[in-house]
Amino acid sequence: MAERARVRLEPWGEGDLPLLRRLMGDPAMTEHLGGPESEEKLTERQGRYERIGGTGTGRMFKIVDEATGEPAGSVGYWEKDWRDTTVYETGWSVLPEFQGRGMAGEATQQAIDSARDERKHRYLHAFPSVENAPSNAICRKLGFELLEECDFEFPPGHHMRCNDWRLDLFAAG
Numbered sequence: 581m582a583e584r585a586r587v588r589l590e591p592w593g594e595g596d597l598p599l600l601r602r603l604m605g606d607p608a609m610t611e612h613l614g615g616p617e618s619e620e621k622l623t624e625r626q627g628r629y630e631r632i633g634g635t636g637t638g639r640m641f642k643i644v645d646e647a648t649g650e651p652a653g654s655v656g657y658w659e660k661d662w663r664d665t666t667v668y669e670t671g672w673s674v675l676p677e678f679q680g681r682g683m684a685g686e687a688t689q690q691a692i693d694s695a696r697d698e699r700k701h702r703y704l705h706a707f708p709s710v711e712n713a714p715s716n717a718i719c720r721k722l723g724f725e726l727l728e729e730c731d732f733e734f735p736p737g738h739h740m741r742c743n744d745w746r747l748d749l750f751a752a753g
């Protein structure tokens with residue numbers, strides 16, 4: 581059996597724009613996320629990621645490979661108005677050279693623990709495209725409940741069929 585990856589999360593930092601470019605500015609990495617973002621959009625996103633921890637409305641983290649200290653991806657959660665309530669939404673992204681080693685699942689579990697420790701919102705949702713097999717597998721593995729399929733327009737003009745997965749952060753166990 582392959583050795584399981586070890587990762588740690590660090591708050592998203594000022595120097596992390598090159599990592600963000602490789603995640604959200606890359607056609608293959610954004611296949612299920614509406615395509616690569618422009619440099620302008622990436623800079624806006626970088627600013628949001630840097631600031632969110634100070635706003636009390638979520639967290640964004642850099643995933644770091646414990647073995648080498650190299651940046652491997654991103655994971656985080658942020659507030660979203662959903663079905664008449666405020667929930668947390670989560671999302672993750674792991675660079676190609678680190679994929680297939682359990683890193684995204686492990687990093688997302690750590691982000692879940694962070695959101696749970698806040699005791700702020702009961703529900704954490706994830707909305708992977710129905711075609712994103714690894715992300716749907718991660719949701720299932722980490723104990724999310726599949727509620728339904730729904731349509732999203734993101735970015736504007738791009739329609740996606742997504743699964744609505746929900747985790748109860750207040751549930752015992």
Ligand SMILES: CC(C)(COP(=O)(O)OP(=O)(O)OC[C@H]1O[C@@H](n2cnc3c(N)ncnc32)[C@H](O)[C@@H]1OP(=O)(O)O)[C@@H](O)C(=O)NCCC(=O)NCCS
Pocket residue numbers: 608609610612613671672673674675678679680681682683684685686707708709712713714715717718721
């Ligand atoms: C989705 C993504 C983060 C997965 O990263 P990863 O580190 O390879 O993921 P993990 O190794 O933690 O877990 C992937 C799981 O999916 C499973 N999986 C992978 N490909 C699969 C497939 N085609 N069908 C079913 N399951 C699959 C793996 O077996 C693994 O489950 P396991 O740990 O129970 O064996 C990575 O592919 C990525 O960054 N993609 C681009 C960005 C993106 O789409 N983000 C998601 C937005 S919701």
